Amino acid sequence: MSKEYQNYVNGKWTNAKSKAIRDIRDPGNGELVAAVPECQKEDIALAIDAAREAFDHGPWRKLTAQDRGKILFKIAEGIRAKSKDLAELEVRNCGKPLAEAEFDVADAANCFEFYGGLATKIHGETMQVPANSLSFVLREPIGVCGQIIPWNYPLLMAAWKLAPALAAGNTCVLKPSELTPLTALELGEILMRVELYPGVVNIVTGPGTGAGEELSANSKVDKVAFTGGTVTGRKVMTAATSNLKKISLELGGKNPNIVFANADLEAAIDGALFGAFANQGEVCSAGSRLLVEKSIHKKIVDGMLQKIPKIKLGHGLTSGVKMGPLISAAHREKVESYIKIGIEEGAKLVCGGKRPTGKEFASGNFLEPTIFDHVKPNMRIAREEIFGPVLSVISFETEEEAIRIANDTEYGLAAAVWTRDVNRAIRVVQQIRAGITWVNTYHPTFNELPWGGYKQSGIGRELGLYGIEEYLETKQVNINLDEAPIGWY
Numbered sequence: 363m364s365k366e367y368q369n370y371v372n373g374k375w376t377n378a379k380s381k382a383i384r385d386i387r388d389p390g391n392g393e394l395v396a397a398v399p400e401c402q403k404e405d406i407a408l409a410i411d412a413a414r415e416a417f418d419h420g421p422w423r424k425l426t427a428q429d430r431g432k433i434l435f436k437i438a439e440g441i442r443a444k445s446k447d448l449a450e451l452e453v454r455n456c457g458k459p460l461a462e463a464e465f466d467v468a469d470a471a472n473c474f475e476f477y478g479g480l481a482t483k484i485h486g487e488t489m490q491v492p493a494n495s496l497s498f499v500l501r502e503p504i505g506v507c508g509q510i511i512p513w514n515y516p517l518l519m520a521a522w523k524l525a526p527a528l529a530a531g532n533t534c535v536l537k538p539s540e541l542t543p544l545t546a547l548e549l550g551e552i553l554m555r556v557e558l559y560p561g562v563v564n565i566v567t568g569p570g571t572g573a574g575e576e577l578s579a580n581s582k583v584d585k586v587a588f589t590g591g592t593v594t595g596r597k598v599m600t601a602a603t604s605n606l607k608k609i610s611l612e613l614g615g616k617n618p619n620i621v622f623a624n625a626d627l628e629a630a631i632d633g634a635l636f637g638a639f640a641n642q643g644e645v646c647s648a649g650s651r652l653l654v655e656k657s658i659h660k661k662i663v664d665g666m667l668q669k670i671p672k673i674k675l676g677h678g679l680t681s682g683v684k685m686g687p688l689i690s691a692a693h694r695e696k697v698e699s700y701i702k703i704g705i706e707e708g709a710k711l712v713c714g715g716k717r718p719t720g721k722e723f724a725s726g727n728f729l730e731p732t733i734f735d736h737v738k739p740n741m742r743i744a745r746e747e748i749f750g751p752v753l754s755v756i757s758f759e760t761e762e763e764a765i766r767i768a769n770d771t772e773y774g775l776a777a778a779v780w781t782r783d784v785n786r787a788i789r790v791v792q793q794i795r796a797g798i799t800w801v802n803t804y805h806p807t808f809n810e811l812p813w814g815g816y817k818q819s820g821i822g823r824e825l826g827l828y829g830i831e832e833y834l835e836t837k838q839v840n841i842n843l844d845e846a847p848i849g850w851y
């Protein structure tokens with residue numbers, strides 16, 4: 363049964379003005395899951411007006427921080443209360459295995475709870491200044507926030523955007539990816555139930571062209587927060603210059619996962635596979651470049667090949683499945699084009715590279731987990747973000763060489779190092795130019811910690827205390843304690 367959704371604007375459910383709709387299909391079997399409004403510029407403009415009105419004249423930012431926090435706690439409860447349905451819907455919309463979707467849903471609830479608690483901890487400072495002055499700093503919401511998110515973690519990315527913005531007292535227009543809008547719209551139902559004031563959050567579905575562009579460019583928006591590809595991020599940043607919006611960007615990555623010979627090799631092999639193939643490799647922080655010390659190169663590759671059959675492909679709702687379909691037929695073709703490029707560049711395809719055969723795979727966008735060995739750092743498969751289940755294995759001989767290869771990228775999102783030598787681990791982490799680093803693990807991250815990239819992987823940070831900073835203005839207040847005129851003239 364497919365469901366027809368509407369946009370959540372100004373506390374009501376609305377259609378696109380043009381009445382256009384988009385069918386949403388399950389990437390694992392092609393079934394119709396839902397229909398959503400296909401909004402354009404005019405629809406986004408209306409949502410922005412609602413958010414503007416709610417910020418300028420509504421009660422939201424005048425609420426006590428405690429009351430805002432309580433509403434965020436209720437949103438977290440609302441997510442938990444329908445976590446099973448949300449997780450299943452996430453699988454049917456973006457393809458990931460159910461266990462991963464369940465994790466995302468739980469984490470989305472935790473994110474609202476984290477920022478619900480943080481709402482009451484926002485504070486300014488008093489400064490010691492000379493003369494007869496009392497000076498202090500106030501922290502205030504920025505205003506209307508335009509938030510644009512991608513398709514790989516639909517509900518979680520919505521939580522990462524909305525929770526800190528709301529805790530700080532802003533109002534929001536959220537545009538999910540046109541491919542995966544469903545859990546964000548379900549979140550709209552939760553927001554309605556917690557009686558969030560009209561216009562405080564608006565969720566509008568539509569494509570990047572038109573809808574996304576308007577959210578980045580409209581001068582009634584004070585801040586734009588974007589997660590997506592680096593090429594799109596550059597466009598958003600350019601559009602945001604219209605009124606010099608505050609901006610934060612969470613972009614792509616080509617992340618090095620470095621394994622030294624003195625690592626626990628069994629754990630490193632596990633971490634290499636999880637780093638590369640979790641969420642079908644459709645992860646900004648995926649460890650898509652595996653840098654392996656020459657002396658253990660064969661052991662690591664053989665160890666991965668032995669374990670690859672355990673990565674069971676299938677529909678995300680099928681029990682035991684560890685890897686689902688890619689998000690769309692077009693995206694699978696893009697990933698396949700990189701596999702062709704890798705072969706042409708002379709890398710050695712040691713597993714995968716094909717669509718799996720069998721009836722259960724016939725109507726989904728499946729692709730086998732793929733490993734290229736003997737990859738050179740200058741090959742395109744080692745430099746460009748593929749955003750799919752394709753791992754490039756590169757050899758190195760010294761620590762210096764590993765660091766040089768790791769940093770030889772325009773990106774700087776994440777990196778990991780595997781070694782039992784704590785000094786080496788710290789040395790390497792200190793020299794890696796990336797915003798998220800791991801030692802002897804891959805992928806775990808927590809709401810308490812900052813998330814974001816160096817170089818062309820982004821601007822600003824999400825999550826933790828750093829995340830709320832991105833949604834706050836800073837105001838200095840100077841009080842003259844000397845009643846006499848200053849007497850300058």
Ligand code: NAD
Nearest residue numbers: 511512513538539569570574575590591594612613614646
């Ligand atoms: P994308 O850049 O194609 O789209 C992201 C969002 O931007 C979508 O909502 C899309 O509709 C919108 N958009 C497209 N063109 C636009 C425009 N001109 N103006 C405004 N909005 C526009 O990315 P995607 O394919 O959805 O997601 C994959 C990318 O996201 C990867 O590069 C991945 O690394 C990145 N990503 C980064 C993080 C992070 O935290 N750094 C997290 C998840 C995904």
